[in-house]
Amino acid sequence: xxxxxxxxxxxxxxxxxxxxxxxxxxxxxxxxxxxxxxxxxxxxxxxxxxxxxxxxxxxxxxxxxxxxxxxxxxxxxxxxxxxxxxxxxxxxxxxxxxxxxxxxxxxxxxxxxxxxxxxxxxxxxxxxxxxxxxxxxxxxxxxxxxxxxxxxxxxxxxxxxxxxxxxxxxxxxxxxxxxxxxxxxxxxxxxxxxxxxxxxxxxxxxxxx
Amino acid sequence: xxxxxxxxxxxxxxxxxxxxxxxxxxxxxxxxxxxxxxxxxxxxxxxxxxxxxxxxxxxxxxxxxxxxxxxxxxxxxxxxxxxxxxxxxxxxxxxxxxxxxxxxxxxxxxxxxxxxxxxxxxxxxxxxxxxxxxxxxxxxxxxxxxxxxxxxxxxxxxxxxxxxxxxxxxxxxxxxxxxxxxxxxxxxxxxxxxxxxxxxxxxxxxxxxxxxxxxxxxxxxxxxxxxxxxxxxxxxxxxxxxxxxxxxxxxxxxxxxxxxxxxxxxxxxxxxxxxxxxxxxxxxxxxxxxxxxxxxxx
Numbered sequence: 001x002x003x004x005x006x007x008x009x010x011x012x013x014x015x016x017x018x019x020x021x022x023x024x025x026x027x028x029x030x031x032x033x034x035x036x037x038x039x040x041x042x043x044x045x046x047x048x049x050x051x052x053x054x055x056x057x058x059x060x061x062x063x064x065x066x067x068x069x070x071x072x073x074x075x076x077x078x079x080x081x082x083x084x085x086x087x088x089x090x091x092x093x094x095x096x097x098x099x100x101x102x103x104x105x106x107x108x109x110x111x112x113x114x115x116x117x118x119x120x121x122x123x124x125x126x127x128x129x130x131x132x133x134x135x136x137x138x139x140x141x142x143x144x145x146x147x148x149x150x151x152x153x154x155x156x157x158x159x160x161x162x163x164x165x166x167x168x169x170x171x172x173x174x175x176x177x178x179x180x181x182x183x184x185x186x187x188x189x190x191x192x193x194x195x196x197x198x199x200x201x202x203x204x205x206x207x208x209x
Numbered sequence: 210x211x212x213x214x215x216x217x218x219x220x221x222x223x224x225x226x227x228x229x230x231x232x233x234x235x236x237x238x239x240x241x242x243x244x245x246x247x248x249x250x251x252x253x254x255x256x257x258x259x260x261x262x263x264x265x266x267x268x269x270x271x272x273x274x275x276x277x278x279x280x281x282x283x284x285x286x287x288x289x290x291x292x293x294x295x296x297x298x299x300x301x302x303x304x305x306x307x308x309x310x311x312x313x314x315x316x317x318x319x320x321x322x323x324x325x326x327x328x329x330x331x332x333x334x335x336x337x338x339x340x341x342x343x344x345x346x347x348x349x350x351x352x353x354x355x356x357x358x359x360x361x362x363x364x365x366x367x368x369x370x371x372x373x374x375x376x377x378x379x380x381x382x383x384x385x386x387x388x389x390x391x392x393x394x395x396x397x398x399x400x401x402x403x404x405x406x407x408x409x410x411x412x413x414x415x416x417x418x419x420x421x422x423x424x425x426x427x428x429x430x431x432x433x434x435x436x437x438x439x440x441x442x443x444x445x446x447x448x449x450x451x452x453x454x455x456x457x458x459x460x461x462x463x464x465x466x467x468x469x470x471x472x473x474x475x476x477x478x479x480x481x482x483x484x485x486x487x488x489x490x491x492x493x494x495x496x497x498x499x500x501x502x503x504x505x506x507x
Contacts, residue, residue, distance in 0.1 A: 021422060023247075047247050048247040048250035049247060050425075051250070052253060052429060053428065056432040056433060057428070064254050115250065115254070
């Protein structure tokens, strides 16, 4: 994710402005070791419009043939991988409803294919308990709308399978509308930061038993 | 001639409001905006290559983008809807205000991007930063003021329990039209005088906060050297947005007239309408206050 973008995101605190401007396909691969989730590999494919905006803004691919030179790839990579401080990485893992601590990203890389920017990285999971886990990819402010690509792969444990439950867009939109149309203020204060989560797909990994 | 599109909008408004149509639109808009956004990139590339028909495609997509985007949550819709519920505004005038505010939003985007880009030589991040910080604060401030104003009007009427502002007692039977002194304003005059600043405030509150999608488009077309395609495209986006805001305006007026006007036709109706106005104002003030606080303005 981008520094400038996320700075804007931080300012976009109003539900009225929460509708997404950036669409990202999120390919999620879950790595199990000895029955415990150890890492999440993410591949984010940005929508074509935003990718075009990004490359044009950086002055890349002037002939618009979708091919970048080596130097152009490096410029793009630097811009995309320059995560700002405080940016959490839009990945959320829970077990039994409690958040699981995630490590700093590893193996980060950026590609440009068919006019779309693709960002890849791995988040280690150090402190997970064995077995089931729930994984979501979302931007709390919903400036970015992530869609989880199916199927979600699980490696390292044949007993574990992943199922994706799509976000209930109607319920999420109704919630935003309720926030918008003026309900008790304290209620809105509590509910507001979770708007992005309401629009998120949910990956549930179950390891039998 | 006006009745046909008006009837269509009215049917749409009733469908959206009462028959679960809004749910379908929600589902449709979520997928639609994404598809349109991707297609717009293709149209821009085609236009850059000089392909025939690319311009029409781009503008068509701009219209669709505006529609889908406005079908999601947005404060422009809220202001128009809240205003339509709270004040007895004629359908056509409210629809006109909705259209004006959507086009005003496009104009703000164009002015913002080109004044920054041409005069100041700013980069994209700076242009967006200005929009999302300063303009947002200004806009929410303006929305809040409208809310306060509605609140004040409503409260005044409730406390007085009075009839709405009436013309002079001998309305329509004035024996002398040129007697040389001003009588109290007629209902029509009062409406006109009051509604001009109202209209400006309403349009301004929406227009001052340009849509990020329009900013994206304008910056892209500027970078691609397709400036006019982008500028026209931004206004076409505004027209797409207006289809939704006009629908909301019609729904608000329809709802108000059917539910409230039938509920009470005597003296009670004045008080009831004032109460609705008060509630609408309160909702808008609360909303604007929250937005300002979240924006770190307070």
